Amino acid sequence: MARNSGQTSGGAKRSGVPELPETETIARDLNGLCAGLAVTGARILRPDVLRGSTSVRFVRDVAQARISTVARRAKTIVLTLDRGIRILVTPRFTGALHFDLPADPYVAVHLDLESGHTLDYRDVRRLGTVALVDEGGYAAWSARIGLEPLGEDFTAAVLPGILRGTRSAIKKAIMDQRLIAGIGNIYANEALWLAGIDPSRPSGSLSARQCEELVAAIKNVLTASIAARGTTFRDYRDASGGRGGFAASLQCYSRGGEPCGRCGTRLTETHAVDGRSTVFCHRCQA
DNA sequence: AGGGGAACCCGTACGC
DNA sequence: TGCGTACGGGTTCCCC
Numbered sequence: 668m669a670r671n672s673g674q675t676s677g678g679a680k681r682s683g684v685p686e687l688p689e690t691e692t693i694a695r696d697l698n699g700l701c702a703g704l705a706v707t708g709a710r711i712l713r714p715d716v717l718r719g720s721t722s723v724r725f726v727r728d729v730a731q732a733r734i735s736t737v738a739r740r741a742k743t744i745v746l747t748l749d750r751g752i753r754i755l756v757t758p759r760f761t762g763a764l765h766f767d768l769p770a771d772p773y774v775a776v777h778l779d780l781e782s783g784h785t786l787d788y789r790d791v792r793r794l795g796t797v798a799l800v801d802e803g804g805y806a807a808w809s810a811r812i813g814l815e816p817l818g819e820d821f822t823a824a825v826l827p828g829i830l831r832g833t834r835s836a837i838k839k840a841i842m843d844q845r846l847i848a849g850i851g852n853i854y855a856n857e858a859l860w861l862a863g864i865d866p867s868r869p870s871g872s873l874s875a876r877q878c879e880e881l882v883a884a885i886k887n888v889l890t891a892s893i894a895a896r897g898t899t900f901r902d903y904r905d906a907s908g909g910r911g912g913f914a915a916s917l918q919c920y921s922r923g924g925e926p927c928g929r930c931g932t933r934l935t936e937t938h939a940v941d942g943r944s945t946v947f948c949h950r951c952q953a
Numbered sequence: 954a955g956g957g958g959a960a961c962c963c964g965t966a967c968g969c
Numbered sequence: 970t971g972c973g974t975a976c977g978g979g980t981t982c983c984c985c
Contacts, residue, residue: 684978684979715961715962742979742980757979757980759961759962759978759979759980760962760977760978760979761962761963761964790962791962791963791964792961792962792963792964792977792978793961793962793963794961794962794963794978794979794980795962795979796980832954832955833955834955835955835956842979844979844980851978851979852978852979943978
């Protein structure tokens with residue numbers, strides 16, 4: 668039984684859902700490619716990905732608008748157009764935004780841009796979404812999401828306040844988008860390994876020292892992954908179809924049964940914390 | 954309130 | 970070999 672196909676390992680399926688570093692990579696690339704370009708036309712090929720508008724309204728509102736910026740909030744790519752409208756693209760599992768993609772049967776939303784360029788939302792399984800919002804809708808959506816973990820205002824001092832009132836496991840809490848934005852299963856596992864904190868530990872039980880370690884670990888792992896253009900297991904691709912390079916740097920996620928990089932103890936994999944794959948070192952995570 | 958579970962999708966893996 | 974089915978995975982919504 669070979670255990671290193673490069674796409675899966677240990678028998679478990681790993682899709683590698685776009686989290687903060689992956690959506691940040693897409694947003695940065697697209698901002699360089701698309702900012703300032705006018706939309707000259709739009710086609711909705713799979714209306715079920717749309718939220719907050721119909722196909723007819725989406726095409727009417729977006730056509731002839733100009734893209735001013737492309738940025739990221741949580742795991743969502745935010746295209747800000749003039750005329751006070753924004754397109755919120757949340758890729759979820761198999762979704763991706765592609766610049767100048769050749770014809771493809773899985774395109775759900777297609778934008779024609781000036782100078783002959785195109786921007787496509789492609790999604791094989793279509794659990795991702797493309798929402799059209801006005802400024803008020805964007806503000807309301809953003810207000811429901813917690814602090815950006817790479818922001819200056821996300822510090823060890825504010826973490827206890829964020830965790831106050833939740834008695835769930837710390838791993839679940841840092842993945843809760845209402846508390847902290849953009850952390851999914853991969854980076855939750857990695858941050859807790861880096862910080863030496865047991866994923867099942869109750870959120871309110873962290874010491875001040877552990878809060879510091881956790882905030883630093885979250886910032887470090889997200890920053891390092893962005894530098895590597897994210898983690899690709901199978902599905903994730905950047906806006907030009909490229910893969911992320913951070914999978915080789917993961918210390919625990921997908922490495923259940925392998926030796927801990929700090930102490931050599933076999934890493935434990937469990938689904939007991941939140942029903943998701945949780946990998947940790949029972950010796951150096953307390 | 955906050956926790957649990959279903960719904961949303963369909964390619965892939967696996968069972969017979 | 971071929972067909973049928975269970976599975977996954979983040980978010981939202983509903984229910985308790």
